Amino acid sequence: MTPQVLIRNVRIYGEGDPVDVLLGDEQILAIGTGLDAGADAEVVDGKGQILLPGFVDLHTHLREPGREDTETVDSGSAAAARGGYTAVFAMANTDPVADSVVVTDHVWRRGREVGLVDVHPVGAVTVGLEGRQLAEMGTMAAGVGRVKMFSDDGKCVHDPLLMRRALEYSASLGVLIAQHAEEPRLTVGAVAHEGPTAARLGLTGWPRAAEESVVARDALLARDAGARVHICHASTAGTVELVRWARSQGISISAEVTPHHLLLDDSRLESYDGINRVNPPLREKSDVEALRRGLADGTIDCVATDHAPHAEQDKCCEFSQARPGMLGLETALSIVIETMVRPGLLDWRGVAKVMSERPAEIVGLDDQGRPIEVGEPANLVLVDPDTEWTVRGRELASISHNTPYEDMTLPGKVTTTVLRGRITARDGEVFPLTGER
Ligand SMILES: NC(=O)N[C@@H](CC(=O)O)C(=O)O
Numbered sequence: 001m002t003p004q005v006l007i008r009n010v011r012i013y014g015e016g017d018p019v020d021v022l023l024g025d026e027q028i029l030a031i032g033t034g035l036d037a038g039a040d041a042e043v044v045d046g047k048g049q050i051l052l053p054g055f056v057d058l059h060t061h062l063r064e065p066g067r068e069d070t071e072t073v074d075s076g077s078a079a080a081a082r083g084g085y086t087a088v089f090a091m092a093n094t095d096p097v098a099d100s101v102v103v104t105d106h107v108w109r110r111g112r113e114v115g116l117v118d119v120h121p122v123g124a125v126t127v128g129l130e131g132r133q134l135a136e137m138g139t140m141a142a143g144v145g146r147v148k149m150f151s152d153d154g155k156c157v158h159d160p161l162l163m164r165r166a167l168e169y170s171a172s173l174g175v176l177i178a179q180h181a182e183e184p185r186l187t188v189g190a191v192a193h194e195g196p197t198a199a200r201l202g203l204t205g206w207p208r209a210a211e212e213s214v215v216a217r218d219a220l221l222a223r224d225a226g227a228r229v230h231i232c233h234a235s236t237a238g239t240v241e242l243v244r245w246a247r248s249q250g251i252s253i254s255a256e257v258t259p260h261h262l263l264l265d266d267s268r269l270e271s272y273d274g275i276n277r278v279n280p281p282l283r284e285k286s287d288v289e290a291l292r293r294g295l296a297d298g299t300i301d302c303v304a305t306d307h308a309p310h311a312e313q314d315k316c317c318e319f320s321q322a323r324p325g326m327l328g329l330e331t332a333l334s335i336v337i338e339t340m341v342r343p344g345l346l347d348w349r350g351v352a353k354v355m356s357e358r359p360a361e362i363v364g365l366d367d368q369g370r371p372i373e374v375g376e377p378a379n380l381v382l383v384d385p386d387t388e389w390t391v392r393g394r395e396l397a398s399i400s401h402n403t404p405y406e407d408m409t410l411p412g413k414v415t416t417t418v419l420r421g422r423i424t425a426r427d428g429e430v431f432p433l434t435g436e437r
Pocket residue numbers: 061093153154155180277278279280306308309323324325326
């Protein structure tokens with residue numbers, strides 16, 4: 001195996017003395033001190049930096065096909081690589097919906113052509129995300145894109161019988177159902193968390209029970225089906241409690257939290273700025289606290305970005321008219337450092353766990369989220385924990401600019417991302433893998 005990259009003087013998981021890490025095609029070749037790379041390898045100075053397994057995002061909206069004016073596999077992959085991701089799961093709410101193998105295989109192929117991050121297509125649970133008829137999950141799972149996760153995200157699979165069938169089917173296929181937990185009868189017209197802030201601002205409220213009732217129901221359905229269920233973007237303290245309870249009953253449930261639900265609360269809505277509109281909505285400080293604690297103690301398994309690009313004209317309007325969703329791929333690590341590492345809730349091993357190892361395990365990726373050891377796949381990210389940077393939407397790789405962190409100064413920066421032993425991003429520049437088809 002030819003050495004491709006030598007990372008010098010880096011601290012693995014931020015622990016112990018600095019070492020050199022030599023990467024070949026695909027794998028980690030050697031870890032030690034004073035390693036020699038040979039003439040052809042690229043040398044990266046890892047001084048003061050931390051080496052982690054490449055991040056895995058279970059919840060990314062890439063908007064291709066259908067809304068290429070807001071994001072494409074190209075631009076979203078660049079954002080992912082710059083954010084330290086080596087694998088992303090592209091949600092099915094595209095146009096056309098990814099409810100057939102034609103679309104899921106297309107998304108997978110586009111990801112390989114772009115060559116910056118492994119783009120795994122998510123298949124829809126129901127035809128057209130309409131919640132009436134199951135999509136052909138088996139066919140999508142057997143395609144070249146090998147769909148491992150199914151979700152109607154953006155919408156909830158709210159018919160309990162249909163959800164039960166989907167879970168039964170998923171168990172026999174060995175795939176994962178990810179639920180956007182929202183009881184639609186409780187969120188008619190809802191744009192903001194139901195609470196004092198929404199009441200004062202005259203915004204229609206989205207009660208916590210809309211999420212929690214579906215989380216509880218789906219835990220019971222998963223139990224009966226002998227299936228696993230994954231909860232998208234957990235946003236309430238009650239969801240944390242319900243997941244904890246379900247797991248104590250031996251139910252196979254996992255849950256993700258977004259960076260924005262770890263940092264922001266509904267006090268942001270005072271400005272009426274549509275940039276803060278998101279589903280599920282920003283909640284109260286007590287929910288933010290509970291989500292942080294739940295992530296720290298493992299009740300919430302992982303961080304997922306819910307990267308949701310939207311056009312300027314769809315975000316700058318009056319709050320209730322703005323489309324829900326926020327960018328997330330390039331800011332996720334910094335928000336995790338700000339909300340979890342700085343307050344002492346997670347160490348760097350913990351960051352590796354919630355941003356890489358657990359998401360890979362949940363979805364069954366065997367080449368991601370692996371320990372940093374010789375012979376393991378060289379999917380890695382190099383992080384400078386001390387740099388601070390100021391977020392500017394226009395400087396991000398996404399076509400859309402709808403970051404809620406505009407002008408905020410955040411800690412920590414991804415300096416280098418490595419996919420299969422090759423550098424895909426370095427100091428903000430991206431380098432597609434060529435010849436991957
Ligand atoms: N989170 C959002 O507010 N929006 C997402 C859909 C979703 O994840 O529910 C989108 O596709 O824009």
